[in-house]
Amino acid sequence: MSQWLVLSARGLCGGLFVMVFALIGELVTPKQFAGVFSAAPAVALAGMSLTLLFQGGPQVTESALGMIAGSVAMVAYCASAVPLVTRLGAVGGTIAALGVWAVVAAAGRALIAVAG
CATH class of the missing domain: 1.10.287 (Helix Hairpins)
Incomplete structure (x- = not known):
């Protein structure tokens, strides 16, 4: 599979997960817990999802x-x-x-x- 395709998929998937986690962070109360739903877990999940898809x-x-x-x-x-x-x-x-x-x-x- 093309390296550019894999990188593009990682970027799109990471962006989607970041957006979802940002929305969860906005909905969570109290706001002190919003940091739990920051970008790091989203990017980790996106990376792991694509690793599972492409590498097993x-x-x-x-x-x-x-x-x-x-x-x-x-x-x-x-x-x-x-x-x-x-x-x-x-x-x-x-x-x-x-x-x-x-x-x-x-x-x-x-x-x-x-x-x-």
Whole structure:
């Protein structure tokens, strides 16, 4: 299948999912929960849908595991960023928090490789 066709389908599907999630975000009350329905889940679902369509189930499993590992790493980054920025300042704390993210993401990738 043409690479341009796949990219076009990903763009259209991603845009459609973003639009649907934006509408859900507008309907949700209280508005503090609207961020849960931001673009990231929509783009992830669009990407996984097209991966399933064009490449099959095993690739979707691999993508989903990667998204889970990335999410855990992002939670670790967020949990460490505030105390690190408070202690080390903006630049130092951000760099240290990125280090936390990198270590957790690498550990997640290693666990996925061992399990697979």
